[in-house]
Amino acid sequence: MIELMMPGADGTAVAVQEWLVRPGDTVREGDTVARVDASGTTVDVVSPVDGIVTGIVVATGVTGRAGTVLATIAEAVWRVPAREDARRGLLDGAHAAALREARAVHSAAVLERAGVARVRATAALERAETARRRAAAAWQRSETRGRAAVPGTAAADRAEAADRAAGPPGDRRHLAHGTIEVSRMIDMTAVERLVYDLARSPASEDRIPLSSLLFGATALAARRVPELNGHWVDGLFEEASAVHLGVTVYRSGAAAAVPTISDADTLDMASMTGAVRHAELRAKAGRPTSETAIPATITVLHLRDNGAGSVVGVIVEPQVAIVGFGAVAAHPCVVDGSVVARPQLTATVSVDQRAVDGVLAARFLAVVASALLTPERL
Numbered sequence: 001m002i003e004l005m006m007p008g009a010d011g012t013a014v015a016v017q018e019w020l021v022r023p024g025d026t027v028r029e030g031d032t033v034a035r036v037d038a039s040g041t042t043v044d045v046v047s048p049v050d051g052i053v054t055g056i057v058v059a060t061g062v063t064g065r066a067g068t069v070l071a072t073i074a075e076a077v078w079r080v081p082a083r084e085d086a087r088r089g090l091l092d093g094a095h096a097a098a099l100r101e102a103r104a105v106h107s108a109a110v111l112e113r114a115g116v117a118r119v120r121a122t123a124a125l126e127r128a129e130t131a132r133r134r135a136a137a138a139w140q141r142s143e144t145r146g147r148a149a150v151p152g153t154a155a156a157d158r159a160e161a162a163d164r165a166a167g168p169p170g171d172r173r174h175l176a177h178g179t180i181e182v183s184r185m186i187d188m189t190a191v192e193r194l195v196y197d198l199a200r201s202p203a204s205e206d207r208i209p210l211s212s213l214l215f216g217a218t219a220l221a222a223r224r225v226p227e228l229n230g231h232w233v234d235g236l237f238e239e240a241s242a243v244h245l246g247v248t249v250y251r252s253g254a255a256a257a258v259p260t261i262s263d264a265d266t267l268d269m270a271s272m273t274g275a276v277r278h279a280e281l282r283a284k285a286g287r288p289t290s291e292t293a294i295p296a297t298i299t300v301l302h303l304r305d306n307g308a309g310s311v312v313g314v315i316v317e318p319q320v321a322i323v324g325f326g327a328v329a330a331h332p333c334v335v336d337g338s339v340v341a342r343p344q345l346t347a348t349v350s351v352d353q354r355a356v357d358g359v360l361a362a363r364f365l366a367v368v369a370s371a372l373l374t375p376e377r378l
Contacts, residue, residue, distance in 0.1 A: 001336055002049055002073040006058070008038040008066030015063040016070075017042065024373040025053045027073065034070065050076040074336065178353045181312055182361040186369045188328050188343040194375045211302050212273040214325050216378040218300045219243045219264035219272075221367035227360050228351060229297045232318040237355040246296025246316065247276060249283040257283035258316065260296045269378050298323070310346040320352040321361075323368075345372075 006014045015037040027033060027047040034045040055072045058064045191213055198207050222229040222243045230239040245264035249257045259279035261267070267275060301313040302325045311324030324347070331344040347368055351361045371378055 001054065002051065002075055003069045004033070004045065004047070004071040004073060006064050006066045006068050006070050007036065007043050007045060010065075010067040012039060012066045013063050014038045014066050016058050016060050019056060019060050021053050022374070023053050023055055024370055027051060027053060036070075038066065045070065047073060049073060052076070179315065179350050180353050180356070180358050180361060181348055181350045182358055182365060183310060183346055183348040184362075184365040184369060185331065185344050185346055186372050187333065188345050188372065191372050191375045192328070192343050208269045208273055209276075210328070211304065212269050212276055213372065213375050213378060214302055215245060215247065215261070215264065215276060215300055216267070216269055216272050217368045217371035217375075218298070218323050219245050219267070220371050220378070221364045222298050223265040224367050225360060225364040227356055228321040228349070228364050230320065231295070231297065232320070232355070237320060240297040242297070244294050244297045246299035246319075247279060248299065248301045248313075249280050258296065258299060259283045260294045262294045301325070303327070310348055312348050313350055315350055315352055320355040321364075322350050324348045324350070 008014050017035045017037050019034050021027060021033045027050070029047060029050050031047045032044045033047050033053070036043050036045060051073045053071060054074045057069050057071055064070070191210065195208060195210055195213070201207060222245075226239045229243055230237060242263050243265040245261045246258045247261060249259060259282065261272070261275045261279060264272065264275075296316070296319065298319055299313065299316050299322045301311055301322060303311055304327070308326050309329065310326040313322035313324045315322050326346040328343050328345045330341040332339050333342045333344065335342070347365055349361050349364055
């Protein structure tokens with residue numbers, strides 16, 4: 001653990017003007033993380049290493065002393081000399097697996113920065129393919145001009161079929177239909193602590209179930225990565241202007257129901273809890289709600305405490321994504337260079353590859369994970 005110290009001569013008063021990061025954020029060596037006032041001079045505080053901010057000791061507006069701890073940063077775990085440690089026999093199989101996962105998370109972050117360029121390039125290629133198809137159809141019609149004008153001829157039928165296959169500009173229905181599934185393991189330590197603390201509250205309205213936090217994190221991710229939130233309309237994907245969350249409810253002896261929680265991204269956790277309970281009670285009783293008429297823009301599937309390690313849902317068309325959450329269970333992970341058991345949950349997002357690629361799906365799960373690392377902000 002790296003301790004970030006207050007700049008200035010030892011003992012002098014230093015006031016924190018602004019924090020540019022918060023706990024859970026990833027920083028690079030040399031990134032400015034805060035600005036402080038030291039003896040009337042504004043000083044940028046930079047990170048000495050690549051890593052993750054684990055704690056802020058001195059809040060904005062608070063005055064501390066130079067030489068004292070300002071914040072703590074966990075140096076990036078992908079720098080752990082895994083090969084050397086493994087040769088010394090200090091890492092068992094679980095430890096090595098956890099390190100590989102940490103490096104994969106780092107690689108996903110690198111890919112994310114290139115994601116926008118990749119998505120734009122993919123869209124450009126698809127537009128070029130559509131233009132090529134339309135040009136081929138026009139050429140085929142011109143080749144048989146004069147003869148194809150006669151309805152019912154074979155040449156006219158071929159030209160008309162080729163024109164229909166090309167579709168309108170931007171139509172993606174000609175792409176192969178398939179699903180991309182992206183999963184991520186999320187540390188649930190902060191969530192379990194929050195749920196436990198709220199459960200001890202004497203006021204029942206203060207208690208927040210785990211599902212409300214998962215749904216809230218999903219709604220937040222759908223708002224920040226809108227490419228997964230919307231519908232197919234006439235062969236084109238249209239992003240929705242609001243997040244209407246479809247929640248899968250299993251009923252004894254009957255098919256599952258999927259009531260909708262409208263404007264889910266605007267609800268705090270107390271409101272989300274109330275909306276989920278109301279929707280579940282009405283769905284199990286077979287009584288529709290006013291929200292039933294509102295089509296969901298993205299669906300979430302949580303099997304709760306049935307022991308499933310991961311859950312992969314089937315996309316509900318015309319949506320393009322569904323999110324599945326498995327059960328929380330203890331898994332080995334690396335903390336400060338040591339292997340410890342931490343509560344983990346596997347989140348999986350399945351997306352329609354005609355509208356969304358794996359980079360956007362990974363970015364969506366990164367937002368979900370970040371929200372669950374600081375659940376008190378939901």
